[in-house]
Amino acid sequence: MARAFDNPFNPNVTLGNGCSCGQHANEAEHARAAADIDLADTEALTARVVETAVVKAVFGGDVRRRQFLRLLGAGTALAAIAEFFPLSLAKEAAAAAPGPLEKKDLKVGFIPITCATPIIMAHPMGFYAKQGLNVEVVKTAGWAVIRDKALNKEYDAAHMLSPMPLAITVGAGSNPIPWTVPAIENINGQAITLSIRHKDKRDPKSWKGFKFAVPFDYSMHNYLLRYYLAEHGIDPDRDVQIRAVPPPEMVANLRADNIDGFLAPDPVNQRAVFDGVGFIHILSKEIWNGHPCCAFAASRDFVAGMPNTYHALMRAIVEATAFASKNENRKQIAEAIAPQNYLNQPVTVVEQVLTGTYADGLGNVKRDPKRIDFDPFPWDSMAIWMLTQMKRWGQIKGDVNYQQIAEQVFLATDAARFMRDAGLAPPKAAAGHKFKIMGRPFDPAAPDAYVDSFPIRRS
Amino acid sequence: MSKPVGWRAALLSLVFFAMLLGVWQIAATPRGGSGPALDPEYAKLIGAAAAVGQKSPFPTPIEVGAKLAEHLADPFYERGTNDRGIGIQLAYSIARVTIGYLLAALVAIPLGFLIGMSPLVYGALNPYIQVLKPISPLAWMPLALYTIKDSALSSIFVIFICSIWPMLINTAFGVASVRREWLNVARTLEVGRMTTAIRVILPAAAPTIMTGMRISIGIAWLVIVAAEMLVGGTGIGYFVWNEWNNLSIGNILTAILLIGVIGMALDQGLGWLARLVAYQE
Numbered sequence: 001m002a003r004a005f006d007n008p009f010n011p012n013v014t015l016g017n018g019c020s021c022g023q024h025a026n027e028a029e030h031a032r033a034a035a036d037i038d039l040a041d042t043e044a045l046t047a048r049v050v051e052t053a054v055v056k057a058v059f060g061g062d063v064r065r066r067q068f069l070r071l072l073g074a075g076t077a078l079a080a081i082a083e084f085f086p087l088s089l090a091k092e093a094a095a096a097a098p099g100p101l102e103k104k105d106l107k108v109g110f111i112p113i114t115c116a117t118p119i120i121m122a123h124p125m126g127f128y129a130k131q132g133l134n135v136e137v138v139k140t141a142g143w144a145v146i147r148d149k150a151l152n153k154e155y156d157a158a159h160m161l162s163p164m165p166l167a168i169t170v171g172a173g174s175n176p177i178p179w180t181v182p183a184i185e186n187i188n189g190q191a192i193t194l195s196i197r198h199k200d201k202r203d204p205k206s207w208k209g210f211k212f213a214v215p216f217d218y219s220m221h222n223y224l225l226r227y228y229l230a231e232h233g234i235d236p237d238r239d240v241q242i243r244a245v246p247p248p249e250m251v252a253n254l255r256a257d258n259i260d261g262f263l264a265p266d267p268v269n270q271r272a273v274f275d276g277v278g279f280i281h282i283l284s285k286e287i288w289n290g291h292p293c294c295a296f297a298a299s300r301d302f303v304a305g306m307p308n309t310y311h312a313l314m315r316a317i318v319e320a321t322a323f324a325s326k327n328e329n330r331k332q333i334a335e336a337i338a339p340q341n342y343l344n345q346p347v348t349v350v351e352q353v354l355t356g357t358y359a360d361g362l363g364n365v366k367r368d369p370k371r372i373d374f375d376p377f378p379w380d381s382m383a384i385w386m387l388t389q390m391k392r393w394g395q396i397k398g399d400v401n402y403q404q405i406a407e408q409v410f411l412a413t414d415a416a417r418f419m420r421d422a423g424l425a426p427p428k429a430a431a432g433h434k435f436k437i438m439g440r441p442f443d444p445a446a447p448d449a450y451v452d453s454f455p456i457r458r459s
Numbered sequence: 460m461s462k463p464v465g466w467r468a469a470l471l472s473l474v475f476f477a478m479l480l481g482v483w484q485i486a487a488t489p490r491g492g493s494g495p496a497l498d499p500e501y502a503k504l505i506g507a508a509a510a511v512g513q514k515s516p517f518p519t520p521i522e523v524g525a526k527l528a529e530h531l532a533d534p535f536y537e538r539g540t541n542d543r544g545i546g547i548q549l550a551y552s553i554a555r556v557t558i559g560y561l562l563a564a565l566v567a568i569p570l571g572f573l574i575g576m577s578p579l580v581y582g583a584l585n586p587y588i589q590v591l592k593p594i595s596p597l598a599w600m601p602l603a604l605y606t607i608k609d610s611a612l613s614s615i616f617v618i619f620i621c622s623i624w625p626m627l628i629n630t631a632f633g634v635a636s637v638r639r640e641w642l643n644v645a646r647t648l649e650v651g652r653m654t655t656a657i658r659v660i661l662p663a664a665a666p667t668i669m670t671g672m673r674i675s676i677g678i679a680w681l682v683i684v685a686a687e688m689l690v691g692g693t694g695i696g697y698f699v700w701n702e703w704n705n706l707s708i709g710n711i712l713t714a715i716l717l718i719g720v721i722g723m724a725l726d727q728g729l730g731w732l733a734r735l736v737a738y739q740e
Binding site: 112136137138139140141142144145148149151152153154196247248249251252255271273274275276277339340341342344345346348352357358359361363364365 | 498500501503504505506508509513514515538539540541542601604605608609610688689690691692697700701702703704705706
């Protein structure tokens, strides 16, 4: 056993050559006897190796280290060193080194929408295989089912709407189970589509009595639609009806005049245009440019229990996201993900969504290369915004520890590291990121005041 | 039924079929009349129907026929987890129905015997059966997913739970209404309880039990499509859902047709078994 795994804060341990205490025939035997940490736990081992390296560098010789430790005690020494050397950061950096995969055959669930592009394309375009993973991407019928299958561990990781892991963690709509968002998949890429018979009603104030569909109660779609309506003075609970309809059923319902419109993920919007059923009223980026939508989500158990597999999976997703974020690759991606095995849509529909050159359903060709974009960074502030909206519409009650939940669920540090590896530039100041939605500023440091500032709310 | 009627009925059937196809073809043929002239770049981005200001039309019988031929020509292909031939999907569904149905039969028939032979047990269990029987199988699905924690087992459970009631009730009824005289004869001859059950009651109640089993297989086949649409992954129900996702009515009609044919085959199979155990008094 390598000596790097010995506790460097134990004054009786030698970091030089030979058995450290002189009582054992060789170092391996000594290590087995003296192991004060679980050697099966790779993460603890990596951390230990880093600590050892740092302590060695600081003290040079064993004699000085022993004197220092005897004088202060291990705990104080650890704190003293951490003071001028960020141990936790060094440990994390070392954890990125590839280790043996705990599990090679993985199942990842997805919903057939373009938000899932990085998760899906990583399969036909070989991003998973490159990391030595054999991933099966499984098409799933709806958000509730994908949640239940993920909770049941039928899926190792899954495509979820970004508010879902927050809702699962706080126990809204399910039992509270710690869930994480290692990466956001896409930003923007949604739209409000209205039935073609409303093509003259472009002012939201004239929408009283409309029936809208959103994909799920805990979705950015629900929060964005409610936000948009409320900003135009329409109470989303009293003046209109909003119901959860699975994306595949939305166009069929619009066609049958069961609903007047929806705020939906693509390709549903473009498909409604393609079939002559609806028109695109606005893109979601016109409500909040750069809003997160779907997330790559995994249980905290998976992240902590299989660190190497999780890291490999993260690298695959982040590299796929990096590839998708380049506009020149979008046509190629559209062809890869349109077939029956994945989205099961006409190629032209997927291509219009991804390239941003699209028919709006009213006879115009529009060009907006940022219609959908891919950016893996899970901002804590985005999680806080979602929590404020859950609070605003009465989905969660009582006091909410916004910052703590956001940090627990949205794994920004991990994402930043993998983004650097994939050649993307992660944002510098992750905390305190502010943004404006329809002109109204949001300060993540004051979430309660933000909730209270809305005239239309249920809290 | 005499022969000439059967022959004429077949002819009439064909006439109805031709009429149906004719009306369908006429109704589904897109009306002429072009919409406003469109920018050719825009027209390229939307569907053919939308380009002339219409909603995409219902497929014609010819288009559906072509789809059907296409699926039947290559029913067992496998192009990845989410794209398998219609034959494979049907096989998944049939396997699920068979497992759930056989499990239900294993429970329902012995239990039905017990209930039918003892008025006390019948009285005690009857309220539960009456409450559980009318519950829609799909209402069980969230509960099954939540407790069993496995979607494949959940769909088998749903088949089990919905096909158990007709078998249970029919078995109990058949056993309870075996003629007194036959039981009395058995008792006079000092036949044991077990032997009476197997040699007298079972043959007497067999036709009623078979009727229950026939009703159950019909229900099980109805339910599997809905259950698979909900859970997804594999099966003919998933196929329908996947094509609905693509708004491909032609593929859905193909699936509907095949679901009907398989359902009929299952029903006829049990009908044939029922005739084997039938008797005349």
